[in-house]
Amino acid sequence: MKSKKQSIGKFASAYGKFRLFVLEQRYLPRWAVVVIDLSICLLSFILAFLILKDTPIKFYNVLSLTEKALVLVSLHLLCFLLFRTYSGIIRHSTFTDVYRLALATGSVILIAIVGNIIYQIITGDRIFLTTGLLLYAFFSLTLLIAFRITVKEIYRFLRAAASTNFKKRVVILGIDDQTISLTQAMLMDTTSEFRPVAFLSSKEKRKNFKIIDLPVLYSEGPLDNTLQKINAQFEIDGILIVSDLFTVPEKNSIAESCFNLGLDVYNLAMPEQWKKSSDMQIRIAPLQIEDLLERNKIEIDTKLIAEDLYGKTILVTGGAGSIGSELVRQMAVWHPKKLIVLDCAESALHEIDVYLKKNYPDLSYQCYLADVTQRGRMEGIFAKFNFDLIYHAAAYKHVPMIEKHPREGIRNNIMGTRILAELACQYGCQRFVMISTDKAVNPSNVMGATKRAAEMYVQALQRKPGVITKFITTRFGNVLGSNGSVIPFFKKQIADGGPVTVTHKDIIRYFMTIQEACQLVLQAGTMGKGGEIFVFDMGKPVRILDMAERMIKLSGLQPYVDIPIEITGLREGEKLYEELLNNGECTLPTYHPKIMVSGVVEYEYEPVCQALAELDIMINQVGKKKHIIKKLKMLVPEFISQNSIYMDLD
Numbered sequence: 001m002k003s004k005k006q007s008i009g010k011f012a013s014a015y016g017k018f019r020l021f022v023l024e025q026r027y028l029p030r031w032a033v034v035v036i037d038l039s040i041c042l043l044s045f046i047l048a049f050l051i052l053k054d055t056p057i058k059f060y061n062v063l064s065l066t067e068k069a070l071v072l073v074s075l076h077l078l079c080f081l082l083f084r085t086y087s088g089i090i091r092h093s094t095f096t097d098v099y100r101l102a103l104a105t106g107s108v109i110l111i112a113i114v115g116n117i118i119y120q121i122i123t124g125d126r127i128f129l130t131t132g133l134l135l136y137a138f139f140s141l142t143l144l145i146a147f148r149i150t151v152k153e154i155y156r157f158l159r160a161a162a163s164t165n166f167k168k169r170v171v172i173l174g175i176d177d178q179t180i181s182l183t184q185a186m187l188m189d190t191t192s193e194f195r196p197v198a199f200l201s202s203k204e205k206r207k208n209f210k211i212i213d214l215p216v217l218y219s220e221g222p223l224d225n226t227l228q229k230i231n232a233q234f235e236i237d238g239i240l241i242v243s244d245l246f247t248v249p250e251k252n253s254i255a256e257s258c259f260n261l262g263l264d265v266y267n268l269a270m271p272e273q274w275k276k277s278s279d280m281q282i283r284i285a286p287l288q289i290e291d292l293l294e295r296n297k298i299e300i301d302t303k304l305i306a307e308d309l310y311g312k313t314i315l316v317t318g319g320a321g322s323i324g325s326e327l328v329r330q331m332a333v334w335h336p337k338k339l340i341v342l343d344c345a346e347s348a349l350h351e352i353d354v355y356l357k358k359n360y361p362d363l364s365y366q367c368y369l370a371d372v373t374q375r376g377r378m379e380g381i382f383a384k385f386n387f388d389l390i391y392h393a394a395a396y397k398h399v400p401m402i403e404k405h406p407r408e409g410i411r412n413n414i415m416g417t418r419i420l421a422e423l424a425c426q427y428g429c430q431r432f433v434m435i436s437t438d439k440a441v442n443p444s445n446v447m448g449a450t451k452r453a454a455e456m457y458v459q460a461l462q463r464k465p466g467v468i469t470k471f472i473t474t475r476f477g478n479v480l481g482s483n484g485s486v487i488p489f490f491k492k493q494i495a496d497g498g499p500v501t502v503t504h505k506d507i508i509r510y511f512m513t514i515q516e517a518c519q520l521v522l523q524a525g526t527m528g529k530g531g532e533i534f535v536f537d538m539g540k541p542v543r544i545l546d547m548a549e550r551m552i553k554l555s556g557l558q559p560y561v562d563i564p565i566e567i568t569g570l571r572e573g574e575k576l577y578e579e580l581l582n583n584g585e586c587t588l589p590t591y592h593p594k595i596m597v598s599g600v601v602e603y604e605y606e607p608v609c610q611a612l613a614e615l616d617i618m619i620n621q622v623g624k625k626k627h628i629i630k631k632l633k634m635l636v637p638e639f640i641s642q643n644s645i646y647m648d649l650d
Contacts, residue, residue, distance in 0.1 A: 033086040034077070037144060041076045044139035045069045048132050060126045062119075068128065072136060075111055079104035093148040105141045109133050167195035168237040170266060171230060173254065175201045175216060178242055182268060184212055194266070197234045200226070223257040231261060238264030259553040300519045300592075301526075306334045308526045312430075313338040315387045317372055317420065318394030320348035322479060323435055326518040327391055328352060332360045339365040340385060342372070343394070372416035382423045390424055391521070392417060393435040395451065402447035403572040403644060406628055407619040413450035414457070415616055421458050424469045431470045433525045434458055436533070438477040438510065444642040445573025446629065452636045455533065457612060460603040462531035472528035474521050475598075476536040477510030486544065490551050498563035500548045503570050507545070508577050510538035524595050533598040534590075541577065570643045611635040 049065065063071070080086060083104045088097040112133050120126050172183050183196045199211060202219045209216040219226040230236060239258055241251065258265045309331060316331070318324035319341035325348070328341050341356075343349045346369055353367040370377050372394045395413050396402055402409035417434065424432045436455055439448035458471040480487055486509070493500045517536070524534040545565070552559040559565055570576070588597050611634070618628050629646045633639050641647045 030086045033090065034080055036147070037080060037085065038073055038077060040143045040147060041073050041140050042069060044136055044143055045072055047139050048135035051135060052129065052132055057129060057131060059129060059132075062125055062127045071127075072108065072112065075108045076104065076140070079107045079111075082107070090148055090151045093152050097148060098145055101141060101144050105137050105144070108140075109137045167193055168264075168266075169197050169234060170194050170238050170240040171198050171200045171217070171234070171236055172196050172214075173200050173239055173241045175199050175211065180211060182242065183214065187212065194240065196240070197236060198230065200230065200239075223254065224260055227257055227261055227263065231263065236263065238266055240266040240268055242268050255550075255554070262556075264556055265554070300523045304526050305522045308522075309334045309336045309389070312336045312388040313340070313385055314389045314391065315340045315342060315381075315385070316391045316393065317342050317416075318392070318435075319343050319367070320345050320352050321393060322485075322514055323518060323521075324391075324393035325352050326514045327393060327521065328356070330515075330518050330522060332356060332363050332365070335360075335363060337364065338385065339363065340368060340381070340387070341365065342368040342370050342381070344369065344371045372420055373411050375419050378419055378423055382427045387424070387427065388430045389525070390420065390429055390432045391435070391525070392420055392432065395435070397437070397447060399439070399445045399447050399573050400571045402450070403445055406446045406625055406632075409446050409450045410453075410615055410619050410628065410632065413447070414453045414612060415619075417454040418457055418612055421461055421469075421471065425461065425464075425467050429469050431472065431525060431528065432458065433472045433474060433521065433528070435521065436473050436475045438475060438538075440475065443636065443639045444575040445644065446632070446646075447573070449632050449636045449639040452639070453612070453632065456603050456636070457608055459531050459533075460605040460608040463602065464605045470528050470530035472525060472530070473533040474524050474536070475533055476512060476517055476520070477538045478512070479514045479517050480511055486547070487551070490548055494552060494555050494557070494563055499566045500552065500559075500563055501566050501568045502545050502548050503568055503574060504576060505545050505567055506543070506576055507570070507574075508541040508543050510541050512536065512538055520592075520595055523592055527590055527592075527595070527597075535596045535598050537594045537596065572644050573642060575642050608635070 045068075052059075083100045085097070085100045085104050088094070088100075112128055113130065116126050116128055116130070116133075172179050179199070183199070186192045186194055186196055196214060198214055199216045200219060201216060217226075217230055227239070239254065241254060246254070255265050314331060314336050316324050316328050316339070319328050320343035324341075324343065328339065331339060341349070341352055343352075349367050349369055356363060356365055356367075368381060370381065372378060372392075394416060396409050402413075421432060434454065436451050437448065439445065440451035440455055441448075443449040443452050455473050455475075458473060461467060462471045478485060490500055520534075520536050524536075527534070548565055549559040552563045552565075555563075557563050590597055611631070615628070615631055615635070618631060626646065626649060629641075630649050633646075633649055640650050
């Protein structure tokens with residue numbers, strides 16, 4: 001018994017070494033491929049001779065057997081060189097390689113037959129038997145193809161065997177045409193890091209049922225119990241779902257069940273979303289927190305937006321920022337007459353410039369490194385281009401930073417907006433769309449107050465006699481993945497091993513993807529008559545602590561065990577929840593279900609303009625910040641500071 005085990009062990013060891021040796025080999029040199037192919041041709045000649053040797057057919061004796069073999073093999077060498085049959089890589093042989101072999105072999109037989117006929121006309125005798133030539137062609141072509149198929153399959157088998165131990169064992173959730181085709185693709189792709197071991201369905205149970213040789217398992221009762229049994233039987237690493245086949249609540253339920261058992265959840269896009277077969281590996285990824293936030297898909301009227309942007313010269317300020325750059329990307333699709341991207345961040349502006357140059361080489365655009373607070377610079381740009389549309393996304397947005405540096409927040413967010421708005425009127429722009437924020441609603445911090453003051457100014461300017469520019473404000477909450485937003489921040493903290501910091505256990509926020517927000521901005525731009533504030537439906541608010549816990553679980557870790565969560569206290573100017581409407585505002589629906597128009601409080605132009613002029617003087621003089629904030633609070637009476645040194649001014 002011991003001897004038998006030792007023999008098995010030696011065999012396994014030898015097999016492992018052989019497999020490693022094969023996989024580590026580089027491609028065969030071309031001369032080696034030619035030598036192997038010629039050896040196969042010689043073998044084919046011998047086989048043809050052995051078969052005909054014992055038949056009544058008589059051989060022609062013009063040439064000896066050795067000379068005949070030499071002639072045919074030499075002809076094959078000539079045709080191999082002519083059709084470059086050696087240029088392909090054996091382990092990656094394709095139909096093209098087979099086609100070249102067939103051409104080479106066919107040419108050899110054709111040359112031999114023609115030579116036979118010519119020799120017979122001249123001497124009355126023949127060199128080769130026609131039957132022998134046909135047998136030689138059959139054997140040589142068959143063996144040449146068989147050699148390539150054998151090498152290809154052995155390499156594929158050894159590669160698959162070598163990687164099986166490192167693949168993640170997953171159960172495919174659901175049985176339909178999509179999941180079956182996806183599973184087949186994964187099984188055929190030896191480079192995939194996933195190995196499907198079973199299907200899981202909640203439909204009526206059928207015993208001993210298999211699809212593409214994988215067992216079909218059935219969910220009975222709670223998913224947690226089913227997964228526990230499956231894990232015990234198959235030792236799985238996780239569940240793979242086709243994201244488009246499940247609603248957000250269903251994905252949340254699946255994720256929670258997997259979290260409880262320490263299993264991963266993987267997400268796979270539908271096949272029609274792949275641009276090429278190699279996307280299979282790219283599109284399988286761990287489920288992200290964005291996939292678990294309950295937001296219905298946003299539909300926009302692309303035809304209306306395309307007509308709105310067509311033939312227009314457009315300015316996007318803050319065009320290198322999170323929102324501005326996404327607006328630029330979406331606008332570029334519709335090829336406006338001219339697109340001007342303006343930002344004061346050099347590196348980020350360079351990135352969007354490279355992106356546009358690569359992806360939209362025919363787009364007429366220019367990138368300007370400029371500051372919206374520099375009136376002279378702005379006036380030069382407005383004078384150069386006859387702008388039809390302006391999308392104003394340039395702003396300082398980080399609450400704690402602006403709380404500490406209110407002068408810069410006022411200069412950029414208020415005075416920069418005033419400069420651009422005045423120039424828009426002066427040069428007769430058709431429309432000015434300002435990107436605002438939910439932090440402008442009953443603001444509790446300087447940043448929100450500056451955005452509210454900017455809103456007030458463009459609304460007041462709209463009422464000024466002689467103004468033809470339509471001023472439109474769009475207001476929405478946090479965008480997922482934007483610079484400095486909470487999700488990238490949490491991801492970095494988790495990657496660093498924690499702790500994950502949350503300012504308050506009850507703090508909630510609204511979230512929307514950057515793509516969705518910009519789509520709605522463009523859609524709202526087509527609606528405005530002038531002076532409106534458009535408010536976006538942000539869906540359900542999310543408790544930030546719940547998000548932090550869920551993100552830690554999605555990383556395969558346990559909150560409070562592997563990654564601590566610390567409650568740090570509200571930051572300066574931060575409030576527990578954001579609002580989308582000010583006191584005295586109400587909303588009316590529009591034709592788009594995700595966009596509402598706010599019934600705003602109207603402001604007279606002269607008082608607002610006078611207040612901004614006084615603020616402009618104050619921020620450019622030496623003085624206490626509290627004096628500036630007091631003036632800002634007079635302009636924006638709903639500005640009530642929270643967790644701030646300015647609370648005593650209220």
